[in-house]
Amino acid sequence: MDKRLVPNVSVDSVVFGFDSIHLNVLLIGRSIVHEGIQYHDWKFPGDLIRWDEDLDTSSKRILKELTGLENIYMKQLKAFGALDRLTKRPRDMSWLISIDHPENRVITIPYYSLINLSKGTDNGLKLNENAKWFPVNEAKKLQLAFDHYEILEFALETLRNEMRTKPLAFELLPPKFSLSQLQKIYEVIFEMNLDKRNFRKKIANLSYIVPLNEKENDVSHRPAKLYMFSRDVYQKLKSQNFDFTI
Amino acid sequence: MDKRLVPNVSVDSVVFGFDSIHLNVLLIGRSIVHEGIQYHDWKFPGDLIRWDEDLDTSSKRILKELTGLENIYMKQLKAFGALDRLTKRPRDMSWLISIDHPENRVITIPYYSLINLSKGTDNGLKLNENAKWFPVNEAKKLQLAFDHYEILEFALETLRNEMRTKPLAFELLPPKFSLSQLQKIYEVIFEMNLDKRNFRKKIANLSYIVPLNEKENDVSHRPAKLYMFSRDVYQKLKSQNFDFTI
DNA sequence: CCAAAAGTGTTAGGAGTACACCCATGA
DNA sequence: TCATGGGTGTACTCCTAACACTTTTGG
Numbered sequence A, B: 001m002d003k004r005l006v007p008n009v010s011v012d013s014v015v016f017g018f019d020s021i022h023l024n025v026l027l028i029g030r031s032i033v034h035e036g037i038q039y040h041d042w043k044f045p046g047d048l049i050r051w052d053e054d055l056d057t058s059s060k061r062i063l064k065e066l067t068g069l070e071n072i073y074m075k076q077l078k079a080f081g082a083l084d085r086l087t088k089r090p091r092d093m094s095w096l097i098s099i100d101h102p103e104n105r106v107i108t109i110p111y112y113s114l115i116n117l118s119k120g121t122d123n124g125l126k127l128n129e130n131a132k133w134f135p136v137n138e139a140k141k142l143q144l145a146f147d148h149y150e151i152l153e154f155a156l157e158t159l160r161n162e163m164r165t166k167p168l169a170f171e172l173l174p175p176k177f178s179l180s181q182l183q184k185i186y187e188v189i190f191e192m193n194l195d196k197r198n199f200r201k202k203i204a205n206l207s208y209i210v211p212l213n214e215k216e217n218d219v220s221h222r223p224a225k226l227y228m229f230s231r232d233v234y235q236k237l238k239s240q241n242f243d244f245t246i
Numbered sequence C: 001c002c003a004a005a006a007g008t009g010t011t012a013g014g015a016g017t018a019c020a021c022c023c024a025t026g027a
Numbered sequence D: 001t002c003a004t005g006g007g008t009g010t011a012c013t014c015c016t017a018a019c020a021c022t023t024t025t026g027g
Helices: A055-067 A090-098 A148-165 A179-190 A196-204 A231-238 B055-067 B090-098 B148-165 B179-190 B196-204 B231-238
Strands: A005-018 A023-034 A037-043 A046-050 A073-076 A107-116 A131-135 A209-215 A225-229 B005-018 B023-034 B037-043 B046-050 B073-076 B107-116 B131-135 B209-215 B225-229
Touching: A005 A055, A005 A148, A005 B005, A023 A090, A023 A179, A046 A055, A055 A073, A055 A107, A107 A148, A107 B107, A148 A179, A148 B148, A179 A196, A179 A225, B005 B055, B005 B148, B023 B090, B023 B179, B046 B055, B055 B073, B055 B107, B107 B148, B148 B179, B179 B196, B179 B225
Parallel strands: A005 A107, B005 B107
Antiparallel strands: A005 A023, A005 A046, A023 A037, A023 A131, A073 A107, A209 A225, B005 B023, B005 B046, B023 B037, B023 B131, B073 B107, B209 B225
């Protein structure tokens, strides 16, 4: 085992969490003193990879070390390697020097992850005091380190693209969910309103979204029927499906 | 300028070319002697990046150096960084030693490119004697170096995904093309037959595919009407469009 | 009984699909 | 005149989109 770090390759995690209202993203606060001025900004959890790790392994390890999260949906976005990605903001350089960072050119390979933040769910999340969830639209307005704004935009675009054709909504929901919760995810991610009746008609045709004999508890209105996602049924169906848009 | 190479990061180019019949991919033949046995196999054009280059710049430079191609559609796939990607085949190691390769772990960042190989088109392609086009289905059956089989599969899947929603077919065609040529691209890439009348009906509704007052020449059958792709019209339209599949 | 969200059908228009024959050209 | 691919219309089905009221629960 060779646990030395690769000095010029890192991974970052863009963790999206849905709390029934907003799509949130997890950021780590960072304080920097640069030329006597104190700055506060935000970055994704991330670190250099090790010599003895695959990229996916690194990404899982780093996410677990920084947040406690494991066994969640995770997918590589692409590599970001602009020459000046670490150096174009002078305060980023001050920070790198302060943590004895060995190189001034690092290629980062961001991943995005999806988790469910509904109340009462325990996903193992252990945030340290510097970590905080932000609704995506607020996160975009923060001061983000390095090229992390660009990475966030790319992650969002990728998430939207994959949501169109893959059953990712269920990664953002608890195992048992209502149709309103499901609809809300699409509304939030695609920033549009959907018609409730048409949405439900569509869902009714999807055999892999299966109704349970259970209802919500403790809500101060008519409780909704709960559904689950059947991965088995989904896999079987998708072997023959196809769609084509020019 | 710092033209030294980054010893552990490379780019590879998966170049797809359409010749009116097949989707082809460009491979470079490689001869290796390993433990006294001569092997012949194939790899994508690729090389280590330089310290002074962005990833996209590296990819463009390396493609130009190895094939003469420039100004063509090119897009990053993702990073491939499995621990054993260079070492799992012993003959790959022999080759790396023979070219004095400095590291035994290299993360590669493949790009895919699209070009038109129709007769009579000059795209600046200058192939050396080791480079050869193969129809994709044949290429998959060849001995490919490293993880290049995996990269090819990923590139194909990405190409298919992007073809569904982006006007990439036109990158594979000459500026003036017939509807049959266009249809053929979709048939080849999606490995399915399309109905000619339905296809043309669909195209007729796309304002960015514009008919010209020109026909094919030198064909021994009724000459087809030629069309062009209007990028301007396309851009204007796409600002409001949306589609959503669960 | 009020507030809040759940749940439910119909209609009209548009898109997709299946399908077969005549036309223009070069050899 | 033959071979080759170019070019065309209709009918049916299915999906989408628009739209408003009743039901169930907790407070």
